Amino acid sequence: MIELDNVAYSYGGGELFSGLDLSLAPGSFHFLTGPSGTGKTTLLKLCYGELIATAGQVRLFGEDARALDRDAVALTRRRIGVVHQDCQFLDHLPVAENIALPLTVAGLPAMPDDLRDLLGWVGLTRQAAQRPPELSGGERQRAALARAVIMSPEVILADEPTGNVDPEMSQRLLALLVELNKMGKTVLIATHDMSLIRAAKPHVSARVLRLADRKLHLAGADL
Amino acid sequence: MQRLRRLFDLLAGDPQAERAVPPTGFTARLTVLTAGAMAFLAVFAMALSLATGRLADRWAAELAQTSTLRISAPQGQLDAQTEAALRVLQTTPGVAEARALSADEQRALLAPWFGPDLPIESLPVPQLIEIIEDADGYDPAGLRARLQAEVPGAVLDDHTRWREPLIEAAGRLRLLGLVSMGLIAVATAAMITLAANAALAANAQVIRVMRLVGAKDIYIARAFVRRFTLRALIGAALGTLAGTLAVMLLPRTDAAGGFLTGLGFQGLHWLWPLVIPILAALVAFVATRQAALKTLREQS
Numbered sequence: 001m002i003e004l005d006n007v008a009y010s011y012g013g014g015e016l017f018s019g020l021d022l023s024l025a026p027g028s029f030h031f032l033t034g035p036s037g038t039g040k041t042t043l044l045k046l047c048y049g050e051l052i053a054t055a056g057q058v059r060l061f062g063e064d065a066r067a068l069d070r071d072a073v074a075l076t077r078r079r080i081g082v083v084h085q086d087c088q089f090l091d092h093l094p095v096a097e098n099i100a101l102p103l104t105v106a107g108l109p110a111m112p113d114d115l116r117d118l119l120g121w122v123g124l125t126r127q128a129a130q131r132p133p134e135l136s137g138g139e140r141q142r143a144a145l146a147r148a149v150i151m152s153p154e155v156i157l158a159d160e161p162t163g164n165v166d167p168e169m170s171q172r173l174l175a176l177l178v179e180l181n182k183m184g185k186t187v188l189i190a191t192h193d194m195s196l197i198r199a200a201k202p203h204v205s206a207r208v209l210r211l212a213d214r215k216l217h218l219a220g221a222d223l
Numbered sequence: 224m225q226r227l228r229r230l231f232d233l234l235a236g237d238p239q240a241e242r243a244v245p246p247t248g249f250t251a252r253l254t255v256l257t258a259g260a261m262a263f264l265a266v267f268a269m270a271l272s273l274a275t276g277r278l279a280d281r282w283a284a285e286l287a288q289t290s291t292l293r294i295s296a297p298q299g300q301l302d303a304q305t306e307a308a309l310r311v312l313q314t315t316p317g318v319a320e321a322r323a324l325s326a327d328e329q330r331a332l333l334a335p336w337f338g339p340d341l342p343i344e345s346l347p348v349p350q351l352i353e354i355i356e357d358a359d360g361y362d363p364a365g366l367r368a369r370l371q372a373e374v375p376g377a378v379l380d381d382h383t384r385w386r387e388p389l390i391e392a393a394g395r396l397r398l399l400g401l402v403s404m405g406l407i408a409v410a411t412a413a414m415i416t417l418a419a420n421a422a423l424a425a426n427a428q429v430i431r432v433m434r435l436v437g438a439k440d441i442y443i444a445r446a447f448v449r450r451f452t453l454r455a456l457i458g459a460a461l462g463t464l465a466g467t468l469a470v471m472l473l474p475r476t477d478a479a480g481g482f483l484t485g486l487g488f489q490g491l492h493w494l495w496p497l498v499i500p501i502l503a504a505l506v507a508f509v510a511t512r513q514a515a516l517k518t519l520r521e522q523s
Contacts, residue, residue, distance in 0.1 A: 050435075070439070070440055070519075070520075071439050071440070074434070074437050074438060074439045074440075075437065075439075077434075077435065077436065077437040078436075078437035082435060084435075088428075088431065088432045088435060089432065090243060090245075090429055090432055091245075092245040093242070093243070097242075101243070101432070101433070101436050102436040102437055104243070105243075105433055105436055105437055105438035105439075105442055106437060147436065151437070
């Protein structure tokens with residue numbers, strides 16, 4: 001689905017990483033770990049076409065990311081749900097409209113029943129009419145997850161999804177991501193929270209990758 | 224048909240897309256104000272252009288059909304030369320009518336300079352003969368030759384000398400009005416482009432979020448285009464209304480009226496200002512669309 005072949009990325013004259021290979025197969029579950037500043041977020045951005053690799057090839061659903069025009073990138077992003085650490089909402093719109101935004105920009109109707117079910121799944125039914133700034137950190141992360149999955153994407157990329165939430169909320173978010181994986185979605189979570197990875201062990205067969213020293217390594221045995 | 228539908232879609236915009244962009248008071252006020260002020264000026268430029276067009280047509284029509292014969296002679300010979308000149312004119316092909324102006328008419332002509340009680344009979348004032356041509360017109364060179372032989376004190380003025388500069392001046396004024404309207408359109412486009420760029424810069428985060436969830440550039444651009452087009456339309460409609468009212472309130476043309484009192488619209492020309500808001504909206508549509516797509520290209 002998403003393949004990185006001998007990929008390098010540089011900026012400001014320095015190389016962030018190079019010779020990086022990664023393949024996200026359908027239905028797989030990956031954790032991406034590593035120290036801050038090693039390029040976890042950059043790697044995720046390469047995976048949804050926000051950045052272009054300075055060397056090597058990134059293939060998104062079989063297409064060379066470098067060859068995609070802006071419209072094609074937009075269409076590709078509709079197949080990839082992204083959860084950011086800072087969530088990125090439109091603060092003037094209610095939570096429900098923010099969650100439905102991917103449908104809106106795609107010109108698709110947001111079915112009220114489906115939206116209600118989704119809000120219920122992430123536990124935000126009561127917050128539907130609130131504005132994002134009124135939500136807690138955990139609620140914002142769940143809203144971001146709901147927005148990421150509303151288009152039923154094939155791949156879900158989450159960048160530090162539990163970075164701003166308490167351990168209990170981390171477990172709840174993890175449970176939602178595992179549930180999505182069991183529904184057949186490919187999941188890649190970038191995190192430095194090792195407890196999250198340990199907590200996933202009983203529930204999912206995941207591969208743990210470590211980005212360090214400008215290279216991507218398999219971090220010990222697969223979980 | 225499909226093209227028409229696409230054009231309509233572009234003009235109609237997307238209310239959902241527009242909703243994704245928060246309203247910004249500064250750019251909204253700037254756009255409405257600019258469009259209003261420019262439309263107000265455009266009404267006057269249009270009125271100027273139409274009025275000078277009418278003026279040029281009227282001068283051309285009136286002056287082209289008339290000419291004047293001036294007879295300067297000693298008092299004792301003036302009547303005889305006038306009658307001789309009238310006889311010549313009556314037998315000149317192309318002259319439909321020729322008549323000597325009465326003393327009252329000549330006094331009225333001189334009144335603006337010398338006042339109403341001028342004793343014209345005691346002054347050596349030349350006798351004027353008004354000549355009205357028929358559709359074919361007469362031969363001025365031939366008439367001058369005959370007059371020189373038979374009425375030595377006659378001078379023919381066929382109005383060419385001052386008709387042409389007047390018509391040319393009116394034509395220039397009409398051009399000035401049209402150029403003014405063009406400049407107004409360009410200035411409106413520039414101001415709306417600035418306002419649109421400010422709005423795009425202020426909404427960089429909104430654009431980023433919309434892109435993140437799969438919005439195409441054209442979808443994002445529509446949100447801004449629809450908003451700015453509607454603002455320009457509303458502002459221009461208000462400016463046009465104010466401008467039209469101001470033109471309506473200008474003093475009416477009267478006997479002493481000069482060019483300025485004739486500035487305005489007549490008959491169906493009153494409908495012309497209705498074009499201004501539509502043009503303003505079109506200018507805003509094109510300017511915002513270009514600015515938005517350019518900015519989105521640069522931001523990617």
